[in-house]
Amino acid sequence: MYVIQVNRAGKTYENGTIAVHPTSLNFEPGTFNAILGPSGAGKSTLLRMINGLEIPTTGEVIIQGQTLTSQNLRQIRSRTAMVFQQFNLVGRLNVITNVLTGRLYYSPWWSSVFYLFGQRDWKIAQWALSRVGLTDKAWERVDRLSGGQQQRVGVARALTQRPEVILADEPVASLDPVASEGIMELLREICHQDGITIVANLHQVSLAMGYADRIIGLNQGHVVFDDSPQALVEENLRAIYQRKDGSVDDSLEMAVTD
Amino acid sequence: MIAWKWRLPTKDGFVPLWWRWGFILLLGALASTAVLIELDVLRLLQSGGSLWQFLGQLLTVPDWAYIPKLLLKMLETIEMGVVSTAIALLLSLPLGVLAARNTSPHPVLYHCIRNLLNLMRALPELVWALVFVSAVGLGPLPGVMALIFVTTGFLGKFLAESIEVVDANGVIGVKSTGAGWLQTLMFAVFPLALPDFIGTVLYILDHNVRSATILGLVGAGGIGYELVMSMRLFNYGRLILIATAIYIVVTILDRFSDVLRSRVI
Numbered sequence A: 001m002y003v004i005q006v007n008r009a010g011k012t013y014e015n016g017t018i019a020v021h022p023t024s025l026n027f028e029p030g031t032f033n034a035i036l037g038p039s040g041a042g043k044s045t046l047l048r049m050i051n052g053l054e055i056p057t058t059g060e061v062i063i064q065g066q067t068l069t070s071q072n073l074r075q076i077r078s079r080t081a082m083v084f085q086q087f088n089l090v091g092r093l094n095v096i097t098n099v100l101t102g103r104l105y106y107s108p109w110w111s112s113v114f115y116l117f118g119q120r121d122w123k124i125a126q127w128a129l130s131r132v133g134l135t136d137k138a139w140e141r142v143d144r145l146s147g148g149q150q151q152r153v154g155v156a157r158a159l160t161q162r163p164e165v166i167l168a169d170e171p172v173a174s175l176d177p178v179a180s181e182g183i184m185e186l187l188r189e190i191c192h193q194d195g196i197t198i199v200a201n202l203h204q205v206s207l208a209m210g211y212a213d214r215i216i217g218l219n220q221g222h223v224v225f226d227d228s229p230q231a232l233v234e235e236n237l238r239a240i241y242q243r244k245d246g247s248v249d250d251s252l253e254m255a256v257t258d
Numbered sequence B: 001m002i003a004w005k006w007r008l009p010t011k012d013g014f015v016p017l018w019w020r021w022g023f024i025l026l027l028g029a030l031a032s033t034a035v036l037i038e039l040d041v042l043r044l045l046q047s048g049g050s051l052w053q054f055l056g057q058l059l060t061v062p063d064w065a066y067i068p069k070l071l072l073k074m075l076e077t078i079e080m081g082v083v084s085t086a087i088a089l090l091l092s093l094p095l096g097v098l099a100a101r102n103t104s105p106h107p108v109l110y111h112c113i114r115n116l117l118n119l120m121r122a123l124p125e126l127v128w129a130l131v132f133v134s135a136v137g138l139g140p141l142p143g144v145m146a147l148i149f150v151t152t153g154f155l156g157k158f159l160a161e162s163i164e165v166v167d168a169n170g171v172i173g174v175k176s177t178g179a180g181w182l183q184t185l186m187f188a189v190f191p192l193a194l195p196d197f198i199g200t201v202l203y204i205l206d207h208n209v210r211s212a213t214i215l216g217l218v219g220a221g222g223i224g225y226e227l228v229m230s231m232r233l234f235n236y237g238r239l240i241l242i243a244t245a246i247y248i249v250v251t252i253l254d255r256f257s258d259v260l261r262s263r264v265i
Helices: A043-051 A073-079 A095-106 A109-113 A119-131 A147-160 A177-194 A205-211 A234-241 A250-257 B017-036 B041-046 B048-058 B064-098 B107-122 B125-136 B140-164 B168-175 B181-218 B224-232 B236-264
Strands: A004-012 A018-027 A032-036 A058-063 A080-083 A165-169 A197-201 A214-219 A222-227
Touching (some): A018 A043, A018 A222, A032 A043, A032 A177, A032 A205, A043 A080, A043 A165, A043 A197, A073 A080, A073 A095, A095 A119, A095 A147, A095 B181, A147 A165, A177 A197, A177 A205, B048 B236, B064 B224, B125 B140, B125 B181, B140 B181, B168 B181, B181 B224, B181 B236, B224 B236
Parallel strands (some): A032 A197, A032 A214, A080 A165, A165 A197
Antiparallel strands (some): A004 A018, A004 A058, A214 A222
């Protein structure tokens, strides 16, 4: 049984741009999957389609046997947590409030109007915060934290959802190398300890090789590679980072020299 | 070709043609309207004498016995401003959300609410005060109603604009957790729009207190009635006190809003 099934799902924007060609991918539960590809390859769109932030124009997305529709959109989102490149936190709110937003799906609307959360939600949020090692920052405003700490809050919010899947959209692209390693370690630990499936878009091949069980290469909306990190050789990298005109994206040189 | 030492950063180094024509047109328009609004330099100079005389009459012994009544009236004025701002703020929250392109549930609703807000702002407080005075009678109530009416239009529009420039990332982040529309509003849109909006609210409070001083002109409560009456009765001893009181209140309010703004932002 797959935790995520992407069945010939594709996305064409209204102006005719094809972000993702109809693609089929299946993800095993508890695995760490990395998606590589040049900018504009459709990596973000693919992740957002799984979470329902983008609705596929063709095909379907199935989470644990449940097809994503506009009726169960919020429920699917609550089960497929997202971590973003820009963290996508609310900077003016404190850390614990940002983490607690991971429980909003389970809170009745009238309690949210008064910013109230139940005891169970508080416990889960505190547990998530201790998992990312930020318990002592709980009352600090998020925009006062460093980038690495903010991304930890982002991961804690995702954990608070008690999701089956964490979709990480370039989670370390705006972080320094040390903070990047920290976040990647954290994601791997979550994958192994909690059995949460991780799908991460990555810019650096070395990170994908170091952390993922499986690498998916995306180029111009097509899957051009899908195998274990050991099987990834330079020829594959060339295919992943090739441009339309035959030249190779700068990220390849970065990736190879890394 | 003469090499000019100074030139503008344009292709030929001169003022662009449409700017030159625009400037000439603007000057022409201004000159022609001066006649229309009776802007006469001679008359302006001649009126200097009577203006001086009026200012001289203000320098009399203030009517100290008037102070208790003045304080009472001033308090009424401030209350009118504060109450009308508070109620307008409450009313503008739902209206502003519905009038913002990124949070409005439907484009038709968005346009309807926008038009409603425009209608509320279309006429100044004084006109609405006249309407409400004839509807509910003299006193502070019609004044407060007029202020609420106009400033709800303002606050709604400004809230909508604050919401429209909110950082979309934070909103997407909260949405991605499966939060509902109202929850996304409470946990992402409002906190993100707050610093921008709080400035507007403080400005409106300031504006409403100042407006409340003038609504008395049409019998809608506040210190304005006293102001007009002392002016008509040539009671300069009172006039100077009223003017000073208004000045002090507006200054204190300004300081207060500065402090609050720096704390919130």
